[in-house]
Amino acid sequence: MISILAKITLSFQTFKNHRLRSFLTTLGIVIGVMTVIAILSLIEGLNRSVAEQIQSIGSDVIFLTKYPIIRTGPPDFDRIADRPDFIPEDADLITELPSVEVAIPEISERLTKLKYRDNEAANVLIAGSDENYSQVNNRYVESGRDLNQDDISRRRNVGVIGTYVANTLFPDESPVGKELNVRGYRINIIGVYQEKGAFLGQSMDNFLVIPHTLHEKIFPRNRQSIFSRAFGGYSIDIKPKAGKIEQAIDEVRELMRRRHGLTFDKEDDFEIGTQEMLMEVYQNITRVGFIAIIAIAAISLIVGGIGIMNIMLVSVAERTREIGIRKAVGASNQYILSQFLIESVILALIGGLVGIAIGILLAALISAVSPLKAAVSFWMILLGFGFSAAVGIFFGIYPARRAASLNPIEALRYE
Amino acid sequence: MTTICRANKISKTYWRGKMKVMALQGVDIEIKKKDYLTIMGPSGSGKSTLVHILSCLDTPTSGEYYLEDRLVSNYTDQELAQVRNKYFGFVFQNFSLLPRLTALDNVAMPLIYAGIKKKERVERSRAILGKMGLGKRVLHHPNELSGGECQRVAIARALVNEPKVIFADEPTGNLDSKTGAEIMELFDNLVKEGNTVVMVTHDTNVASHAKKIIKLKDGLIEND
Numbered sequence: 001m002i003s004i005l006a007k008i009t010l011s012f013q014t015f016k017n018h019r020l021r022s023f024l025t026t027l028g029i030v031i032g033v034m035t036v037i038a039i040l041s042l043i044e045g046l047n048r049s050v051a052e053q054i055q056s057i058g059s060d061v062i063f064l065t066k067y068p069i070i071r072t073g074p075p076d077f078d079r080i081a082d083r084p085d086f087i088p089e090d091a092d093l094i095t096e097l098p099s100v101e102v103a104i105p106e107i108s109e110r111l112t113k114l115k116y117r118d119n120e121a122a123n124v125l126i127a128g129s130d131e132n133y134s135q136v137n138n139r140y141v142e143s144g145r146d147l148n149q150d151d152i153s154r155r156r157n158v159g160v161i162g163t164y165v166a167n168t169l170f171p172d173e174s175p176v177g178k179e180l181n182v183r184g185y186r187i188n189i190i191g192v193y194q195e196k197g198a199f200l201g202q203s204m205d206n207f208l209v210i211p212h213t214l215h216e217k218i219f220p221r222n223r224q225s226i227f228s229r230a231f232g233g234y235s236i237d238i239k240p241k242a243g244k245i246e247q248a249i250d251e252v253r254e255l256m257r258r259r260h261g262l263t264f265d266k267e268d269d270f271e272i273g274t275q276e277m278l279m280e281v282y283q284n285i286t287r288v289g290f291i292a293i294i295a296i297a298a299i300s301l302i303v304g305g306i307g308i309m310n311i312m313l314v315s316v317a318e319r320t321r322e323i324g325i326r327k328a329v330g331a332s333n334q335y336i337l338s339q340f341l342i343e344s345v346i347l348a349l350i351g352g353l354v355g356i357a358i359g360i361l362l363a364a365l366i367s368a369v370s371p372l373k374a375a376v377s378f379w380m381i382l383l384g385f386g387f388s389a390a391v392g393i394f395f396g397i398y399p400a401r402r403a404a405s406l407n408p409i410e411a412l413r414y415e
Numbered sequence: 416m417t418t419i420c421r422a423n424k425i426s427k428t429y430w431r432g433k434m435k436v437m438a439l440q441g442v443d444i445e446i447k448k449k450d451y452l453t454i455m456g457p458s459g460s461g462k463s464t465l466v467h468i469l470s471c472l473d474t475p476t477s478g479e480y481y482l483e484d485r486l487v488s489n490y491t492d493q494e495l496a497q498v499r500n501k502y503f504g505f506v507f508q509n510f511s512l513l514p515r516l517t518a519l520d521n522v523a524m525p526l527i528y529a530g531i532k533k534k535e536r537v538e539r540s541r542a543i544l545g546k547m548g549l550g551k552r553v554l555h556h557p558n559e560l561s562g563g564e565c566q567r568v569a570i571a572r573a574l575v576n577e578p579k580v581i582f583a584d585e586p587t588g589n590l591d592s593k594t595g596a597e598i599m600e601l602f603d604n605l606v607k608e609g610n611t612v613v614m615v616t617h618d619t620n621v622a623s624h625a626k627k628i629i630k631l632k633d634g635l636i637e638n639d
Contacts, residue, residue, distance in 0.1 A: 006527070017515065325511045328472060329572065330500020330528035332493050408472050412511065 011343040022347060025311045028304025029351025029391060033384040036297040037359025043286055045375040054279050060245050061136060062274055064236040064252060069273035081229035083269045084260055088212060091236050097251040099244035104132045105212050105234045109219045116169040116180060124165055125207040128215020136239045144176035144191030147211060155213040159187045162205030163195040185218050301387060305395035312344050312399035323403055324411025337404035344396025345389055352388025356381055419579050419611060420446040420469060425478030427464050438464040440634040446580060451606045452613045453622040456631035466615050470503050470582045471495045500528045504573025508585035510565040512557040518544060518568045519553040525576045543571045563594035583614045587621055599624050
């Protein structure tokens with residue numbers, strides 16, 4: 001048995017004799033693998049940060065809404081608008097369910113502009129809720145105080161802001177004790193929540209939480225607008241007891257069906273969603289991107305493979321005499337086959353290795369100059385390696401077989 | 416003397432385009448140990464085909480070919496490669512050295528396929544090159560050697576795995592007469608040392624070195 005090492009050595013000798021040709025041949029593979037590694041690591045980086053952020057929101061929150069959080073196809077406005085609204089008492093009753101820790105009513109509006117003297121914050125979310133808002137949303141008040149029961153029941157003009165609002169409107173001073181003007185209502189800032197960062201590129205600290213009783217007054221609902229009837233109004237955010245998310249969903253469903261007087265033959269007139277479902281949606285979106293990348297990479301790998309096949313066929317033709325001589329002195333078909341196959345696999349693997357290296361560098365570069373964070377995993381490197389080896393074998397087998405099946409007499413005569 | 420190769424009524428037919436070529440039409444031949452045979456004949460007489468079959472580079476269309484009493488005419492490509500490696504050495508008219516390999520590596524090539532370890536390959540190849548008078552040329556490439564030296568490297572390659580028969584196809588065809596004579600002397604010595612040589616030539620001077628001449632015409636042996 002002739003050692004593989006000897007064949008590998010011989011292969012490298014061939015590449016040394018055709019440096020430019022070998023380089024150009026591997027270029028297709030290099031580009032293919034590089035693209036895969038760079039983009040996969042970016043997707044992976046994105047996945048990780050999204051997963052982290054979803055964790056930080058609290059992955060176990062259950063959302064009770066009129067409209068489906070996740071929908072496929074256009075929404076049926078009429079049907080959703082005709083559904084009964086939730087009321088804050090729903091949250092109180094849900095809180096009493098055995099598997100529920102706490103539930104809050106939440107109602108929100110986006111304000112295009114929130115001003116304090118010369119400073120301005122855009123697209124601020126004004127949420128109306130109660131004193132349990134922080135508990136459900138995994139928030140805590142960093143400075144000042146949180147909302148309390150009195151603020152809600154007495155409909156005090158108070159609010160707690162996120163750090164984005166605090167930093168934008170009050171860059172040089174403490175916001176606590178200052179007053180904001182929201183649609184003519186003066187709201188006293190009593191506290192600032194801790195920072196949560198950005199989720200999918202959107203700041204999660206650009207908001208103001210006020211008592212829901214006050215919110216109803218500031219933002220009266222427009223009953224004429226079907227959009228407002230469908231999407232305005234309260235939703236209920238529910239924090240289940242640890243490990244009881246499924247039971248909590250069942251209990252909430254049963255309670256709400258009862259409260260809405262639904263008989264067993266009627267469908268739910270509300271929607272229950274979880275953050276896990278959000279994660280699934282996100283993963284579905286990235287999966288599409290993932291498949292697209294694999295398709296693009298596959299094309300470039302095929303192109304690269306054809307390049308390798310082409311050059312191997314040229315190499316076989318050029319070395320016909322050599323093959324004849326080797327066969328005459330005792331090289332078997334298998335030996336010739338494996339020699340050429342090893343050559344094409346090494347070519348492809350070199351391309352793969354260079355591609356992996358450049359891909360990792362590219363990912364690092366993108367991470368350095370943009371907010372996207374790349375994460376290179378070991379499996380990506382294995383994938384790049386495996387793919388290039390497969391290309392080398394797949395596109396190398398035909399030229400190698402051709403070399404192996406050469407008739408030694410004809411090969412010896414070949415000039 | 417022991418018989419090494421025995422061909423029994425071997426024929427070879429092949430197609431050249433639409434033309435059927437009857438290269439051999441039932442040839443009987445025996446190669447015995449220490450034979451010094453020359454196969455002669457005009458072009459198209461089938462002498463190359465005969466040598467190809469005798470040296471297991473080709474298989475006959477019909478007839479049997481025995482190598483030390485083993486029927487090899489129905490061997491697979493793989494088995495034939497092993498047979499060539501183990502039993503035969505080849506010397507070609509155009510030397511057929513690999514230009515990128517040194518003289519040493521060219522000579523050592525058959526030993527690779529014989530599965531011999533590198534250290535032994537180098538030792539044996541060096542020794543045989545020394546015997547050919549090329550001791551100082553082992554690391555030269557073929558393009559740095561003269562025609563006679565190239566052919567001696569080729570002969571060294573044919574000898575290195577201690578073959579039973581050495582086949583030489585017009586070994587002096589590409590050489591001037593002086594160098595050719597030197598190469599023929601080398602072959603004469605090889606036979607004296609106990610080697611078996613089968614040579615193809617159309618040069619009567621060359622053929623005169625042999626102890627036995629086989630003349631081929633139209634795929635048949637003329638006289639024995």
